[in-house]
Amino acid sequence: MRILSLEIRVVLVEPMYQGNVGSVARAMKNFGYSDLVLVNPCELExxxxxxxxxxxxVLEGARITSTLExxxxxxxxxxGTTGASSLKTGEHIRLPLYPAREFKEKIKEYSxxxxxxxxxxxxxxxxxxxxxFDMLITVPTSEIYPIMNLSHAVSIVLYELSELEGGNNPLAEGFDLQLLYGHLDELLEEIDYPAHKKDKTSLMLRRILGRAGLTPREVQTLRGIIRKTERKMGFATEAENLQKVEDSESTEKFI
Amino acid sequence: MRILSLEIRVVLVEPMYQGNVGSVARAMKNFGYSDLVLVNPCELExxxxxxxxxxxxVLEGARITSTLExxxxxxxxxxGTTGASSLKTGEHIRLPLYPAREFKEKIKEYSxxxxxxxxxxxxxxxxxxxxxFDMLITVPTSEIYPIMNLSHAVSIVLYELSELEGGNNPLAEGFDLQLLYGHLDELLEEIDYPAHKKDKTSLMLRRILGRAGLTPREVQTLRGIIRKTERKMGFATEAENLQKVEDSESTEKFI
Structure with a gap:
């Protein structure tokens, strides 16, 4: 039975500098890979x-061979990975050349x-x-200086291939955001914000906060600031009464 | 006249290994960047x-400074770029942490x-x-070995950013942002925001507004809202006096 998974093997053909080989091993482990094969490498010390x-x-587990086969x-x-600049000669051999990101899209259904x-x-x-080779891929670079360090090229290709997504910032829920927006509109009323500018300003506030991608804790803190501001201005709002319990239970605890 | 383009400056804070600094210069040129600043670097030979x-x-054109400022x-x-692993301590300082690719999406409209x-x-x-810092970004890596070589991290971040061409929304200038932040701190004082929470909340506000990537007009509008709020609370602040002319000349015009 065929195991349905995608395995990536990194093959360095006749690497010349041992520092690069070590750096490649590190980049592989950074992105969760370990299958390294070296064809006729330099001395590794x-x-x-x-x-x-x-x-x-990863370095010590590398397999060393004398042929590409x-x-x-x-x-x-x-x-195979190659610089776009090398396209000038032997184009029939090298084309088509896929950017690493496009390559990832092409293979993501495969095992x-x-x-x-x-x-x-x-x-x-x-x-x-x-x-x-079955395919050629490249990392898009500046035309002025397209030749990347070997380990940088490996690093970027593996970065593209790895499905690591990172960044688990929980976003505030839409409902809480609407409460915050409503609360801000209330504040604009309370400070007698000019009526003819209010709608545009309200929209601008939504835009700013929307694209900031607020976390639940940040929404609570912002509402806390508005409540304290309202209190200072002498307003005891409906929002305040509704939020009293929440205030002591969550906002105080988190901030 | 403000030039509408997105410029990227790479700043290495106290790099320890000259090989890394050289590799960073190479990666920058590979992706078309040249503005390198080194804060108290190691010897460069x-x-x-x-x-x-x-x-x-790029290496020889690097500017060397003794302070981050x-x-x-x-x-x-x-x-700032940081490893996701360092999240375990001081989460309030580091969160939220955007993957480099998401960061690129956030800023692509700006100049x-x-x-x-x-x-x-x-x-x-x-x-x-x-x-x-206004924002923190990271390169998603394996949890087993998340610590990347410095030049690899730079390389991947610049690889992500290099497709950027610059948009049409000019970012507010750093100086104006600082005035806004100061104004917000003033407001927290005025509303008697609890002293033990003030620093964290002040930092959170900077983070939210920093990653929202405010335009100059938005900064003016936000300051206008704060001024009106202060007025309503009975505070006539220094900021208000300084801003009166500006208020009628610019805020009214733009909103």
């Missing part, structure tokens, strides 16, 4: 380990093992290598 | 130049100068530094 930092397990054995799709290959720091891949 | 490769111009002078929005700040390789930013 102290500097590789130093740059790998806490990804020494061995390195990609068992992989279902061979994806299997994808070997993502990176060439030598100085000369990339030779033509025979390029011909053996 | 042969290794920095070697890692900068063909971006020696100098480094961000003239910037309209201060955006102005954005300083993107990166902390020390070992300890990131201290709390005072974190508090001075």
């Amino acid at each position: 102290g500097q590789a380990r130093a740059m790998a930092s806490h990804a020494r397990d 061995e390195a990609v054995r068992g992989a279902d799709l061979l994806v 299997g093992t994808i070997a993502v290959l990176f060439g030598r720091e100085d000369n990339g891949f030779n033509n025979d290598e390029l011909k053996s | 042969g290794q920095a130049r070697a890692m900068a490769s063909h971006a020696r111009d 100098e480094a961000v002078r003239g910037a309209d929005l201060l955006v 102005g100068t954005i300083a993107v700040l990166f902390g020390r390789e070992d300890n990131g930013f201290n709390n005072d530094e974190l508090k001075s």
Whole structure:
């Protein structure tokens, strides 16, 4: 039975600088990958380990092969990475060239093992290598200086491929936001905000707060500020009465 | 006349390894950026130049400052980058934390100068530094090993931002934002906001407004609302006297 998952293998072809190999190991672990294969690498000693930092397990677990064929054995799709600038020569070999982000869209429905290959720091891949790949991808860069450091290129490709989403900021619920907006409108009334400007200003406040993406705690704090302001102005509002319990139970506790 | 474009400044706070500084310069040039500021950097010699490769111009053009304040002078929005893992302590300082991609979505309509700040390789930013930022962003990583190499983090953030072309909404200038923040603090005083909660609430207000990316007109409107509120509460503040002329000349006209 075929396991339905997408495995990513990183293959470095004849990397020349051990610091880069260590940095690649680190970037892999940062994005949750560990399958590293090195084809005829440079010597790997102290500097590789130093740059790998806490990804020494990935570095030490790397498989070393003497040929590209061995390195990609068992992989279902061979994806080479290349700089867009190298397109000027041998276009028939290299095209089409997908940006890493588009590549991710193309493969997201698939399962299997994808070997993502990176060439030598100085000369990339030779033509025979390029011909053996199923797809070519690139990281879009400035035309003025398109040649990225090897580990940076690996890092960006893995960043794109990883499904890590991060950022779990809970947004305030729409209902609470409406209460806040209503409360702000009430304040505009209370401070005798000019009638002809009130609607536009009310809308502007909604826009500002809307795009700030308020958290529940922030909504509570903002309403607390408005309540205290109303109290200071001598207004005891309906909102205040309704909110008294909440005030002592939640706002005080959270802020 | 304000130029409508989005400028990105990269600020490295006390980078410890010259190889990283060189790699950052290279990544910047790869994505078309050149405005680099270094706050109290390590020595920059042969290794920095070697890692900068063909971006020696960016490295040599870097501005070196002794304080963070100098480094961000003239910037309209201060955006700190931090690992998601550091969220465990001091959540009120760090939250909310936007993934780099989401950040890009938030700012794509704006123009102005954005300083993107990166902390020390070992300890990131201290709390005072974190508090001075308008927004915090992160690169989503594996929980197992979330600590990225500095230049990789810069590279991915710039990769995300580089598709930006600048929109048509000019950001309010940093100076005007500070006046607004000061005005809000004044209001908290006037409404007798509890002293033990005031600092946190003041910080929260900065965060909300910082990430909303206010336009100059919005800053004026918000200050107008605060002034009218102060007036209603019976306070005739210094700010009000200073702003009277402006009030009739600009706020009325715009809203």
